[in-house]
Amino acid sequence: MAGSGGGTLRRRLLWNGSSAFHKAANFGIMESMKTIMERESEVLETLGRRLRMRRLAAGDRQEDMAARIGTSRATYRKMESGDPTVRLGLWVRAFEVLGQPDQIYECLPLSLFDEAELENRRRVGRGRRRG
DSSP states (O other), rough: OOHHHHHHHHHHHHHHHHHHHHHHHHHHHHHHHHHHHHHHHHHHHHHHHHHHHEEEEOOOOHHHHHHHHHHOOHHHHHHHHTTSSOHHHHHHHHHHHHOOOGGGGSSSOOOOHHHHHHHHHHHHHHHHHHH
């Protein structure tokens, strides 16, 4: 009996220790996610404000801009408010309509070395599969 009780106690201690570890790890993850989500909100709100400023500078109404990018006024309003549920494709269209289609690529610049490195990794990966 004493042996089984000790094992149970050991399992409880391990479980509690593990649980505390997971809670701490999850807390760190949750804090990181909170920071990422806050940053996401800031970025989207800034993009929305800039989109609004460009629309107003062009003298367009929300309905006009929405029609030009092929969406509803309600969805366009979401873009201007920084709503994260708006499809990326609509943002690409907005860049197009505003005459700045290449600006979207500025978000993820690619150097000549990046493409060469990617091709190198592909070749190495293919060689490993054969062997």
